[in-house]
Amino acid sequence: MPPLASGPHPDRLFPAQPETRAVARRLYEQVKDLPIISPHSHVPPAWLVDDQPFSDPASLLLVPDHYALRLLHANGAELSDLGRGPDGPLPLDEAAARKAWRILCENYHLFRGTPVKYWFDTTFADVFGIAETPSARTADALYDQIAEALTRPELRPRALFERFNISVLATTDDPLDDLAAHRALAADPTFTGRVVPTFRPDRFLELGRPDWPGLARRLGEVADVDTGSYAGYVAALENRRRYFVEHGAVSSDHSHYDAGTEPLDEADAARIYAAALRGEATTAETVSFRRHMMCETARMATEDGLVMTLHPAVRRDHDPVTLAHYGHDVGSDIPVGLELTEALRPLLARYGNHPNLHLVVFTIDESVYSRELAPMAGYYRSLYVGVPWWFIDAPEAIRRFRGAVTETAGFYRTSGFIDDTRAFLSIPTRHDMSRRLDAGYLAELVTQHRLTEEEAAQTAHDLVATIPAKVFKL
Template identity: 65%
Template sequence: MTSMTSLHADRLLPADLGTRDIARRLHAATAGLPIISPHGHVPPQWLAEDTAFRDPTSLLISPDHYVFRLLHAQGVPLADLGVGGVPLDEQGARRAWRLFCENWSAFRGTSSRFWLESVLSDVFGLSQRPSAESADALYDAISAALATPEFRPRALAERFGISVLATTDDPTDSLEHHRALAEDPGFATRVAPTFRPDRYLEPARADFAELVAALGRAADVDTSTYAGYLAALEDRRRFFKAHGGVSTDHSHVDVVTLTLDPAEAQRIYAKALTGKASATEATAFRRHMLMEMARMATEDGLVMTLHPGVHRDHHTPTADRFGPDTGHDIPVAVEFTRALQPLLERYGTAEGFQLILFTLDESVFSREIAPLAGFYPSVYAGAPWWFLDAPEAVRRYRGAVTETAGFHRTSGFIDDTRAFLSIPARHDMSRRLDAAYLAQLVAEHRLDEDEALETAVELVTTIPSRAFKL
């Protein structure tokens, strides 16, 4: 069986030897620093219950859309990979793992390969390259490790050095797992909930009335009126903040903002509760509610993050069978400058307001996001996200954003993952790429090495802490 040789100590560092030496020193200064993960999707109950992971497939394949979407593109049925929440039995899990290993060549050149190799090598201590021949041996070795206390979720969080881990949570969530973790003196990682109200702001949804009724029950507020609806959202935001939340997350197809007259907002809301709001009315209401979210942020201090520009559930048959987040969300173009002007006119210089802009449309990094972050004290350029959290895209981001906005107007790295074991690999990728970028500035005599060293450390410590008010 062939060993993995791509896990070189200098991976992702510059090819030029002189610049590489500088990058080595910069990376060495950050490699062992704690991980701050202020936006992600790891289920908090994994840590609260500290239950052993079941098998390699349910841990590394079934929940990771980066992995299973590429296998699906190779013709592997999603049902054979345990996608959609129905667990596979041991035979099915082993078969899915074999399919993954047999298709290892599909990951060549991808960021997923970098992360998966790091997980296999650094987390499990394995050296064999995945293949048809090595599949069973790898499966057995990982399964044996997962049965030990050292591979329970809490032990891994401590081993990985995760100081902050943000989850993404429904506004009606009880946050019982977050409360249990916060009250546990034996668990050091800070697990922060993130308020994700998207579906409660979309009146075009067929279940909008049921959703806002549930919101009202969670807040103990009558949501039959627009005023009650706003009060319920405000109440739940306060609840999240009281349980350690620092940010809200909004992922709509665009970030257009506008302000409706209160009477007009009430009229559309009332129609939406009966399912009679038009598409135009529903869109206007959602855009108005982004303004309301910003207004609430100025009052409660939660950081507002925008993740727009995704065509969700592009393949309807897959969505119908397997549900959302099953690998077929596709990026679309998005515009920020005109879309956010109403919001920034009102709140862009408001004391305490912070807005982090993420995108899947690389064309706006230098054209819109960097200039906005380079003027408004409230705006931060979010790190490359989702399809863009990959080596080449991260390099392009640094070049596109830094010359206009600098380093301190960025968010710090965002791993945005459900794949718990890949978190250290993703952050290491970012630290290596930042070391390489800073080393190039030093080699070109655009930055002194002591400044580069200071910046490398800040990019994983004070910069994300400031952006997310940690």
């Protein structure tokens, strides 16, 4: 696929002012080809193990992507017509895949101004050599073009992984996972990439879930530890963390309704744990326990070294009707306000300057950047400001993030980019977007004579290479 004559513009996302744009171009030029470090994604590792061709354009590009599903749903599309069933993505025959694809193309105007359009446009261009805008008119032709491309060997997962120049890819995995896919990849001499798991124990820490007693039991079985007591439960988690560390994991990931971190007395923790096993813990108790476990997680991290990432403050499954029919991750998760200063204080008072703890906090509530997160990360050694996440992982929001964080915490207390995506094919354009935007922000500082161009160039390089490697211990 030769480069497109009329594809995405080489100056896209740069500031419009010509002097600033010229600086941005030069800064970007120096980092655009650096390898991708992806310390937090949702790519299924089995894709790389199996290395099978992707089935069809809709199943690959649309069905798993809740960013795209949401706006189509809001505009009236049925999720069942977009390839979703009660247990997640459905296997699609060609008619169904074409129908879903057509809905996307016919409604492409909904995505104007969103990063979803940007990622699609650039992915179509860079991966498939397509420069045409999706529409009712072009839907079938685009489908055919992409479907044909997906049959080619260079569009298989491993070929793309290599072409994307990904030096590390971290997946997100359940504590019960035996990490067979990761083991298979590590053992396969024909695959030389680094793909590491991430320990994601959320549901095991939520004692109020109806399915929690069963989860606790299965955790014990997998860890070969009796989780009938609180001590056993802690040991089982430590055991599974060790297992993940042994299989290359560098971080654990946590997403709960708030950022609370308040330790309990051992006896209180044990009492609530026992009550929860009997299904008798109150909501207040299960919340306390979860906040206690955040402190315990930090304690474990000081021992086994896993980086701890927090993605708090989202009301999951806001729409109960869609939850009942289509399960999770179809677009109805809605952020809520976040408080960090008081919430993190108990944890930081204990471990905030511990040399072995790296705590990276992500937020969708932008008001905490300048008010709480940057001030804390500018003081505590263990704390880093996570880059914009989910809804705010977008050009202007990323610019706001740098504007809100840098003046208080600089660049070197931030995490480096994470793509956090299920959309494997969009990983390069997401990282590229970040590099363009950081080049643009740094160029603005240069044009305002706050940085020399040399300082800016060094910083641009560090943001892509040294900072994520340091923060995620890679």
